[in-house]
Amino acid sequence: MTAEQPKLSARELELLRETIRLSEESKARGRHPFAALVADEQGNIVSQAGNNSMPPEGDPTQHAELVAAALAARTLSPEALAHCTLYTSAEPCCMCAGAVYWTGIGRVVYALSEHTLLGLTGDHPENPTFSLPCREVFARGQRRVEVVGPLIEDEAAAPHRGFWQS
Numbered sequence: 001m002t003a004e005q006p007k008l009s010a011r012e013l014e015l016l017r018e019t020i021r022l023s024e025e026s027k028a029r030g031r032h033p034f035a036a037l038v039a040d041e042q043g044n045i046v047s048q049a050g051n052n053s054m055p056p057e058g059d060p061t062q063h064a065e066l067v068a069a070a071l072a073a074r075t076l077s078p079e080a081l082a083h084c085t086l087y088t089s090a091e092p093c094c095m096c097a098g099a100v101y102w103t104g105i106g107r108v109v110y111a112l113s114e115h116t117l118l119g120l121t122g123d124h125p126e127n128p129t130f131s132l133p134c135r136e137v138f139a140r141g142q143r144r145v146e147v148v149g150p151l152i153e154d155e156a157a158a159p160h161r162g163f164w165q166s
Contacts, residue, residue, distance in 0.1 A: 006148055008109065011043040015087045016111055016151060018048075019064075023089040023159045026050035026064070032126065033159035036064040036088035036096075038072035038105065046084060047071035054126065064088065065096035073103040082106045089156050090117050091149060094130050097137035101145060108134060110149035111156030120160040127164065 008016065015037065022035030029050070037048035049067035053060045065088050072084060081104040086092075090112040092100060100108055114129055121127040138145040150156075 008148070008151070009043075012085075012087075012109065013152075015039050015043065015045070015085075016109055017155065018045075019087050019089040020111060020152075020156050020159065022048060022050055022064075023156075027159050027163060030054075031058070033163055034064045034088075034090055036068040036086060036092075038068050038084050038086050040076075040080065041083045046075055061095065063093065063096050065092045066099040069096070069099045069103045069105055072105065078104045085109055089159070090114070092134045094132050094134075094137050097134040097145075100134075101138060101141050101143065104143070105145070107146040108138075108148070109151070110134070110147075111152050112160075113150035113153065116150065116153050116157065117160070120157060121164040124164045 019035045019037055023033040026035055027033035031054055032051040034051040038046045040046055047068045049064045051064045052058045052062040065086060069086060084105050085107040086100055086105050088110045091110045091114045118129045135147050
């Protein structure tokens with residue numbers, strides 16, 4: 001049984017689609033097709049990042065969600081971060097969920113679920129996914145993080161189609 005997803009405003013949907021556009025940019029740069037951004041309560045973009053985790057020059061810890069969350073944390077107070085939303089083209093992995101939690105961002109909106117992503121990536125060695133939904137990571141914390149997603153998965157899957165095949 002899945003809970004009904006809250007409706008997103010036009011601006012929120014625009015921000016989520018922006019992460020998909022940014023994931024296409026990452027792909028065009030030869031990076032993994034993931035992207036994220038952090039927006040404040042008014043929908044102003046505070047930070048954004050594409051994925052930069054591919055070796056040899058990339059850092060495997062530099063997932064888009066982690067980078068965007070870290071950049072926002074350098075800019076905003078903990079009180080302001082609590083009212084921010086991290087929008088992401090794909091569900092945050094457990095590492096990125098931890099970054100969201102520790103930076104104090106109060107909400108996550110994602111497009112592509114980890115389960116659907118696994119169907120697209122298969123057993124590709126550059127994306128060994130965890131079968132651990134971000135909701136489960138956040139549920140173990142002492143602070144609540146609201147999660148909305150998956151949403152517009154077909155749109156979010158487009159940059160991944162054909163990317164993970166050898």
